[in-house]
Amino acid sequence: MTEAIALIDCNDFYVSCERVFAPRLLGRPVVVLSNNDGCVISRSDEAKRLGIVMGAPYFKNRRVIEEHGVAVCSSNYELYADMSRRVMCALQEFSPRVEIYSIDEAFAALDGGRGLEGQGLEIKEKVKRWTGIPVSVGIAQTKTLAKLAARHARRSAGSPGVLDLTGAAAQAAVLEATEVREVWGIGPSYAKVLKEAGIETARGLRDADRSWVRRRMTVVGARIAEELRGVRCLPLEECPRAKRSVTCSRSFGELTGSLEELRDAVAFYAGRAAERLRRGRLAASVLTVFILTDRYAAGPQYGNSATYELASPTDTTGELAWWAQRGLTQIYRRGHLYKKAGVILNGLLPAGSLSMRLHGDERFERARRAMRAADALNRRHGRGTVRCGLPRAPDGRWPTNSLMRSPGYTTRLKDVLRVA
Numbered sequence: 001m002t003e004a005i006a007l008i009d010c011n012d013f014y015v016s017c018e019r020v021f022a023p024r025l026l027g028r029p030v031v032v033l034s035n036n037d038g039c040v041i042s043r044s045d046e047a048k049r050l051g052i053v054m055g056a057p058y059f060k061n062r063r064v065i066e067e068h069g070v071a072v073c074s075s076n077y078e079l080y081a082d083m084s085r086r087v088m089c090a091l092q093e094f095s096p097r098v099e100i101y102s103i104d105e106a107f108a109a110l111d112g113g114r115g116l117e118g119q120g121l122e123i124k125e126k127v128k129r130w131t132g133i134p135v136s137v138g139i140a141q142t143k144t145l146a147k148l149a150a151r152h153a154r155r156s157a158g159s160p161g162v163l164d165l166t167g168a169a170a171q172a173a174v175l176e177a178t179e180v181r182e183v184w185g186i187g188p189s190y191a192k193v194l195k196e197a198g199i200e201t202a203r204g205l206r207d208a209d210r211s212w213v214r215r216r217m218t219v220v221g222a223r224i225a226e227e228l229r230g231v232r233c234l235p236l237e238e239c240p241r242a243k244r245s246v247t248c249s250r251s252f253g254e255l256t257g258s259l260e261e262l263r264d265a266v267a268f269y270a271g272r273a274a275e276r277l278r279r280g281r282l283a284a285s286v287l288t289v290f291i292l293t294d295r296y297a298a299g300p301q302y303g304n305s306a307t308y309e310l311a312s313p314t315d316t317t318g319e320l321a322w323w324a325q326r327g328l329t330q331i332y333r334r335g336h337l338y339k340k341a342g343v344i345l346n347g348l349l350p351a352g353s354l355s356m357r358l359h360g361d362e363r364f365e366r367a368r369r370a371m372r373a374a375d376a377l378n379r380r381h382g383r384g385t386v387r388c389g390l391p392r393a394p395d396g397r398w399p400t401n402s403l404m405r406s407p408g409y410t411t412r413l414k415d416v417l418r419v420a
Contacts, residue, residue: 004110004166005236006120007138007146008091008127010084011154013104014042017083018073020132021409021417029070033058036251037074037404057296074405082410086131094123099236107143107236112166120162140165143234144227147184148174148202175203175228185224190217202228243280248273249342255294257337259328262291266328269343270321271388277345278375283313285347287320289327294339304331315351316367317388 010016014032019025029046033039039057050068052061058072065072084103091098097109110119120137127135138149145165152174153163165171181191183202193216199205205213206228214222223233248269256262266289277284290305306327314320324343374386407415 002112004112004116004139004141005143005146005232006095006108006110006116006123007101007143007150008087008106008108008123009136009138009150009154010087010104011134011136012042012044013084013133014073014075014080015044016133017076017080018406020083021406025071029068030073031061031065031070032073032075033404034075034251036253038251041075059296072404076406076408078408078411079406083131083133086410087127087133087135090127090130091123093126094119097236107146109236110139116166117162117164120164121160124161135161137162138165139163140171141230142227142232143236144184144224145171145230148178148182151182152177171230172203175206176201178202180205183224183228185220190221193217243282243348244346245348246273246276246280246282246284246345247342248276249290249340249344251340252338255297255337255339257334259332259334262328262332262338262341263325265341266324266343267321269341270324271317273343273345274315274317274320274371275375275378277315277348278351278371281351282348283315283351284320284345285310285313285349286345287323287327288344288346289324289331290342290344291328291331291338292340293336297337297339300336302333302336304333306330309347312364313347313349314364316364316371318367320345321388 015025015030018030018032025044027046028044029050029052030044031040031047031052032042034041037058039055040052040061041055043052043054047070050064050070052064052070058065064070080103087104088098088100088106091106091108095108095110099107101107108123110116116139120139124135124137127133136150136154138146138151138153139162140146140149149163149165153159153161156163163170163174165174178201180186180194180200180202181188183205186194186205194200194205197208197212197216199208205225208225210222210225213225217224226233250269252265270289286307286309288305288307290303292303293299293301295301308323308327310319310323320343328341374388377386378384409415409417
């Protein structure tokens with residue numbers, strides 16, 4: 001074998017980022033909450049053993065959290081994104097071919113002629129030393145097998161955190177111990193089809209008849225089965241995929257039935273989404289705005305959305321906010337208390353094509369120049385220094401509550417740790 005694939009997975013990533021700068025959290029049960037301190041989105045091993053449920057609302061876990069002194073952190077996505085960047089930069093030291101799969105996972109090509117487990121241990125040790133983030137490393141012939149290897153390296157008691165699955169015996173044992181629903185790419189519908197056919201483990205899927213798999217699970221399922229057999233069907237994608245959508249949506253600090261407050265929130269979210277568009281040098285041709293009530297609250301429930309296909313793609317805050325406000329007016333209903341709103345941008349295309357949007361549309365070109373100037377000022381002086389319009393109630397009900405958020409240790413000069 002001339003090349004193997006490693007999956008490097010950051011353990012409990014958000015919790016690990018918090019622990020890097022707060023050693024007092026080491027060994028303690030820790031949870032990180034989503035926007036508005038709503039749901040649990042990351043748990044330490046200690047918190048998992050207490051039975052704290054992933055994705056459940058904070059209030060449903062509150063009793064266990066208070067009884068056992070669990071440390072609670074509000075999400076700090078700016079910090080997590082920067083720590084992810086540092087981990088991914090570290091991985092470039094070990095392999096010239098790295099695919100960043102998510103904020104806490106990456107695939108890397110390894111030299112099959114060298115000791116694979118030794119390479120994995122070196123990655124694990126140096127990433128921890130250089131960034132403070134613990135990782136698990138799974139190594140195999142294919143990406144699907146590498147995902148399984150990383151999962152077992154993380155879960156197996158006494159494991160060094162690295163598992164080489166290139167050997168047939170180790171591979172068969174892990175596949176036999178893995179439920180088929182845990183295989184990467186097997187969703188609930190495929191899992192149901194396989195269970196009805198008596199296939200309950202990853203090994204059962206690997207050994208299933210090829211023509212049956214192709215017939216019942218289409219080409220997607222056929223690729224998964226081939227990957228489990230060690231046949232590489234999913235290549236490393238070293239160039240990041242182009243974004244398909246941009247979303248800015250949050251739960252409010254308090255419920256609100258006010259149309260004016262919803263307008264402020266939607267304008268704010270449209271502005272943030274537009275910033276992300278411009279940062280990626282993209283423009284949007286489809287906009288969706290939505291509002292939702294709190295499904296856990298008593299009272300009438302309501303949720304709705306409005307979608308517009310824009311005649312001319314745009315990346316300017318003013319135009320996107322205008323369409324978002326129009327949609328909000330259409331879907332708003334009095335008599336409801338709303339918990340969440342958001343703006344979704346789809347139909348993305350390179351912003352360079354906008355020069356041909358409307359020949360001679362000087363107003364649009366002026367707006368784009370203003371956006372570039374505003375973005376430059378915000379990069380230099382901090383986000384929010386310049387905005388398109390000022391919300392009437394910047395401290396009203398719609399901003400997100402993050403009462404337990406850690407400082408921006410690596411992203412804000414004023415928050416850099418000082419050693420006395």
